[in-house]
Amino acid sequence: MEQRIKQLIEQHFGAEAWEIRPLGGGFYGRAFLVRQDKPPFVLVVKLYLFPGLARKEALQVRTLSRHCPVKMPEIYFDEETQDGMLEAIGMEYFDGVNAGNADLTSVNTKQLGDEMTDVLIALHDTGHSAGFGALDAAQFVSDWRELYRPLAQKTLKK
Numbered sequence: 645m646e647q648r649i650k651q652l653i654e655q656h657f658g659a660e661a662w663e664i665r666p667l668g669g670g671f672y673g674r675a676f677l678v679r680q681d682k683p684p685f686v687l688v689v690k691l692y693l694f695p696g697l698a699r700k701e702a703l704q705v706r707t708l709s710r711h712c713p714v715k716m717p718e719i720y721f722d723e724e725t726q727d728g729m730l731e732a733i734g735m736e737y738f739d740g741v742n743a744g745n746a747d748l749t750s751v752n753t754k755q756l757g758d759e760m761t762d763v764l765i766a767l768h769d770t771g772h773s774a775g776f777g778a779l780d781a782a783q784f785v786s787d788w789r790e791l792y793r794p795l796a797q798k799t800l801k802k
Contacts, residue, residue, distance in 0.1 A: 645674060645676070645691055645730070646664050648691060648729055648730055648732065649661055649664050649676060649678060649689050649691070649732075650664075651729075652689060652721070652723065652732055652734060653678060653680050653689075653734075656720065656721045656734060657680060657682050657683075657684075658682065659680040659681050659682035660680060660681055661678050661679070661680050662679055662680065662681060663677070663678065663679035664676050664677075664678055664689075665677045665678075667688065668742075671693075672692060672693060672694060672697055673690055673691050673692040673693050673694075673697065673730075674690070674691050674693075675688055675689070675690045675691075676688065676689050676690075676691070677737065678734075684720070684736065684737075686737045687720060687734055687735060687736065687737050688717070688734070688735050688736070688737050689732055689733070689734050689735075690732065690733045690735070691730040691731070691732050692730060692731040692732065692733075693730065695724070695725045695731060696724075696731075697731060698722045698723060698724065698731035698732055698733050699722055699724055699731070700779075700780070701722075701733060702719045702722035702733050703779050703780055704779060705717065705719055705735070706719055707779055708767065711766060711767060711770040712763060712766060712767060713762060713763055713766050714759075714763050715738075717735040717736035717737070717738060718735065718736040719733060719734070719735050719736075720734040720735060720736070721733070721734045722734075772784065775787075776788045776790075776791045777791060
């Protein structure tokens with residue numbers, strides 16, 4: 645994975661990655677903090693273990709960033725699988741804490757809840773002029789029930 649990250653940094657920034665530190669990961673992939681000697685000096689590189697996920701997440705983040713009242717990370721690059729190499733996204737690094745590990749005892753939870761609700765309302769208020777479907781769909785439908793009925797029937801059948 646480290647070699648893939650070094651290759652991506654050279655390819656996209658003409659720079660050398662002098663620090664590559666694991667941030668975490670799961671079933672779908674791994675995230676790394678990368679420091680390099682050219683702007684952006686610090687970024688996150690996510691490597692995906694399955695094809696199609698990098699491009700999908702890049703599209704999701706770019707779309708969310710246009711509609712979300714909370715700043716989303718800029719996507720610097722996304723790479724599909726090439727010659728068996730792992731797909732990747734290079735994205736803006738936000739300094740902060742992992743909310744999943746944060747101690748929330750000193751946080752104003754009402755204010756945090758209100759802000760989270762505002763974000764969810766803004767995202768759910770977003771529509772697509774072509775109708776309903778996946779972000780990268782070739783065709784859309786005009787009624788959301790037409791989109792979800794086959795999915796619900798498949799789930800019920802299981």
